[in-house]
Amino acid sequence: MSSIRPWRDIERRKSRQIMVGNVPVGGDAPITVQTMTNTPTSDAGATIDQIRRCEDAGADLIRVSCPDVESTTAFREIARAARVPLIADIHFHYKRALEAADAGAACLRINPGNIGSDERVAEVVRAAKGNGCAIRIGVNAGSLEKDLLEKYGEPCPEALVESALDHIKLLQDHDFHEYKVAVKASDVFLAVAAYQGLADAVDCPLHLGITEAGGLIGGTVKSALGIGNMLWAGIGDTIRVSLSAEPEQEVRVGFEILKSLGLRTRGVRVVSCPSCARQGFDVIRTVAALEERLQHIKTPLSLSVLGCVVNGPGEARETDIGVTGGGNGKHMVYLSGVTDHHVQSADMLEHIVSLVEAKAAAIEAEADMTDAGKASTAQVDEVAAEPAE
Numbered sequence: 001m002s003s004i005r006p007w008r009d010i011e012r013r014k015s016r017q018i019m020v021g022n023v024p025v026g027g028d029a030p031i032t033v034q035t036m037t038n039t040p041t042s043d044a045g046a047t048i049d050q051i052r053r054c055e056d057a058g059a060d061l062i063r064v065s066c067p068d069v070e071s072t073t074a075f076r077e078i079a080r081a082a083r084v085p086l087i088a089d090i091h092f093h094y095k096r097a098l099e100a101a102d103a104g105a106a107c108l109r110i111n112p113g114n115i116g117s118d119e120r121v122a123e124v125v126r127a128a129k130g131n132g133c134a135i136r137i138g139v140n141a142g143s144l145e146k147d148l149l150e151k152y153g154e155p156c157p158e159a160l161v162e163s164a165l166d167h168i169k170l171l172q173d174h175d176f177h178e179y180k181v182a183v184k185a186s187d188v189f190l191a192v193a194a195y196q197g198l199a200d201a202v203d204c205p206l207h208l209g210i211t212e213a214g215g216l217i218g219g220t221v222k223s224a225l226g227i228g229n230m231l232w233a234g235i236g237d238t239i240r241v242s243l244s245a246e247p248e249q250e251v252r253v254g255f256e257i258l259k260s261l262g263l264r265t266r267g268v269r270v271v272s273c274p275s276c277a278r279q280g281f282d283v284i285r286t287v288a289a290l291e292e293r294l295q296h297i298k299t300p301l302s303l304s305v306l307g308c309v310v311n312g313p314g315e316a317r318e319t320d321i322g323v324t325g326g327g328n329g330k331h332m333v334y335l336s337g338v339t340d341h342h343v344q345s346a347d348m349l350e351h352i353v354s355l356v357e358a359k360a361a362a363i364e365a366e367a368d369m370t371d372a373g374k375a376s377t378a379q380v381d382e383v384a385a386e387p388a389e
Helices: 044-057 069-081 094-103 118-131 146-152 157-172 188-201 216-232 247-260 283-293 312-316 345-385
Strands: 018-020 023-025 032-036 061-065 086-089 107-109 134-140 179-184 238-240 268-272 301-306 321-324 330-335 338-344
Touching (some): 018 134, 032 247, 044 061, 044 069, 044 247, 061 069, 069 086, 069 094, 086 094, 094 107, 118 134, 118 157, 134 157, 157 179, 179 188, 188 216, 216 247, 238 247, 268 283, 283 301, 283 345, 301 312, 301 345, 312 321, 312 330, 338 345
Parallel strands (some): 032 061, 107 134, 134 179, 268 301
Antiparallel strands (some): 018 023, 321 330, 330 338
């Protein structure tokens, strides 16, 4: 059956699915959002606190660096406390991978070619298999192998793809197939071209990212361009937005990218104007306050905040809740696209927050009733199917 709005359709690349802990990655599973802690992993308390903030922001997976034995020792406590699967970031020392796998890692981020002999690769694979760990191969333009730099002269899409295929072969030679792959670069053009080449060459899940993207604003723009470009083309099964910002900010930006493309629907989607002299209230500061106050909402719903009646009514018709600026500090509130009541400027922020919270609660209650109804129907069907004695 054809789509009602075909211009919004995204046909995802068909990849095989792997499990990272209890989270499916690839196939028809939702595209996951992940981030990485930046506290010293050896400080279990600080790392757990940061993980909790990332979980509250919606992170599906969280990566934790394990550069030394103190980190892998603390990792066991951290993994027990985490509510989402953890990925242990390993660079060179294969023993850290063995320790992290035993300590509860759901995935090892490692490049097999960087950890030494074939026997060491075999040991890591045995540890991954024995502990039910996936492996993420992480190729990066900034750390390509010397032979590939000599062969190609510089980091290029072909070099990144060849590096990934070399690492994949090392795992396949040991009959290990629970892996996902990234070919990251800080150059958007290079990263996108490399991922496009890799997507054509393999069937495994792909982890997307523009590495070292920059600060909150610049990095968000670069990541939205690069990751958004690939997602729009159907490429990508899990994403990490790499920002010089707090990890929970990476999670929020990641979800905003997915929400913009209709690929995830977590939380409040805000439609707001850039403001102008026609605005009936301070749009910029109102939106900033609403975004901050509504971060705890996980239920998907939409909110429009428009400063005047030029575009306000039209946008409000398309959202669950809307507010349009009016004269004399009196603004129109829309519910489910229909004009409903007025609110004064002084009361508007608290009023909109309460409306969103009530709408989210109503949606959740309706979903619970639907689930209960389905369960009841399934029980009736099961009883009806039982043979009569």
